[in-house]
Amino acid sequence: MSKLETRTILLTSLFNIASSLVSSFVSVYLFVYADSLVIMALYTIIRISLFPPFFIIGSKIAKKMPFTVTFAIGLCLITCSLAYALTATRLFEMNKYFVLIAAFITGIGEGFYYFSSNTCVQIVSTPETRARFFSYFGTFGNISNFIAPFIATFIISSAHNDMLGYRRILYLTVCIYIVVVCIAITLHKKSDDRDVKLSECFKLTDEKWRGHQIGVFFYGLHNSLSLILINLIVFKAAGTGGSYSKLQTFFALFTALSYFLVTRRLDRKNINGIFNVGVILKSSATIVLVLLNNVYGAIYYGVVNALAQAFYDNSYNYLSACAIGRFPEEMTARVVARETVLSISRCIGMAFIILCSKLMSEDIYLKVSVITLSLAPIVVNRILLKYK
Numbered sequence: 001m002s003k004l005e006t007r008t009i010l011l012t013s014l015f016n017i018a019s020s021l022v023s024s025f026v027s028v029y030l031f032v033y034a035d036s037l038v039i040m041a042l043y044t045i046i047r048i049s050l051f052p053p054f055f056i057i058g059s060k061i062a063k064k065m066p067f068t069v070t071f072a073i074g075l076c077l078i079t080c081s082l083a084y085a086l087t088a089t090r091l092f093e094m095n096k097y098f099v100l101i102a103a104f105i106t107g108i109g110e111g112f113y114y115f116s117s118n119t120c121v122q123i124v125s126t127p128e129t130r131a132r133f134f135s136y137f138g139t140f141g142n143i144s145n146f147i148a149p150f151i152a153t154f155i156i157s158s159a160h161n162d163m164l165g166y167r168r169i170l171y172l173t174v175c176i177y178i179v180v181v182c183i184a185i186t187l188h189k190k191s192d193d194r195d196v197k198l199s200e201c202f203k204l205t206d207e208k209w210r211g212h213q214i215g216v217f218f219y220g221l222h223n224s225l226s227l228i229l230i231n232l233i234v235f236k237a238a239g240t241g242g243s244y245s246k247l248q249t250f251f252a253l254f255t256a257l258s259y260f261l262v263t264r265r266l267d268r269k270n271i272n273g274i275f276n277v278g279v280i281l282k283s284s285a286t287i288v289l290v291l292l293n294n295v296y297g298a299i300y301y302g303v304v305n306a307l308a309q310a311f312y313d314n315s316y317n318y319l320s321a322c323a324i325g326r327f328p329e330e331m332t333a334r335v336v337a338r339e340t341v342l343s344i345s346r347c348i349g350m351a352f353i354i355l356c357s358k359l360m361s362e363d364i365y366l367k368v369s370v371i372t373l374s375l376a377p378i379v380v381n382r383i384l385l386k387y388k
Helices: 003-034 037-049 051-064 067-087 089-094 096-124 130-158 162-184 207-228 230-238 241-262 271-292 295-325 331-359 362-374 376-386
Strands: none
Touching: 003 067, 003 096, 003 130, 003 162, 037 051, 037 096, 037 331, 051 067, 051 096, 051 331, 067 096, 067 162, 089 096, 096 295, 096 331, 130 162, 207 295, 207 331, 207 362, 207 376, 241 295, 271 295, 271 362, 271 376, 295 331, 295 376, 331 362, 362 376
């Protein structure tokens, strides 16, 4: 692999360790102070809705400066948001809506980071190397996801209580982000796009691009479940933070198995079968979780969802990269268009969950919202394979 490919994989792997450490626990950490699903949903909606404008700002910066700049800006802001979460606990106790300030800072930072990361991944891979690159990308990303639960389990087990453990996890995450910033500084790569209006990339006159964007929309609908609901359901089913972290470690073993089965087998010939398996596993995982809603449902969800990771997400990423690769002179703009649609659909999915929570009892709204959104991967599969 080229140095740029290697650095991109190293950077994203380290970021995955940090985000895996924090993603499962930050929602729980803030939920303790917010004590409201609606506030946590607003937190995530604000964070996600800030992606599109800062994708656009990032694309403007990338035409004049290397991605180093947008990487560094994003990671510094994400680090600041975690520092705020660690130090503003008294503010949260005074008024739980202070939690939403973290959403603004995180949303801007992640907007810059994910623009930079997703665009670099697209640029460094070619039609000839794309399947191999995503195999390595997924494998090393899985190693990162595998390491994180072990670290989290050790930290929480050695702490006097769960909340202290969460705080130590956030401290470690800040340190890892600082290392990632240092690696990002070495990425001297600028956008090579021709001068194209971003609005042109939102037009759906091209049949394959229209199919791709529809698939992305439904992918985001399903993704909204994991953003605000699933981790909290699993956490409640587990009972304690220690049990929750041990379950996460156990699930990581099955994620490793998933990537072992898929690595080096993912290519255009095998994509249909691999994607079909991923869809079945992905949809059934959340449906069984919400129907059982106990520790057995949480275990089923964790194992099956872990197995689905490589089958479903790698297939989606590969097909999406191929769709954008059809426009070599518009890659940055196409990435922004894709991520904008993804952000919009995630917000719509979360708004649907909030609406269900307001109109129905807790037991009913969980089942209705989760089962409805769990069917979205079937549409993603049918659409993306049709227009691949």
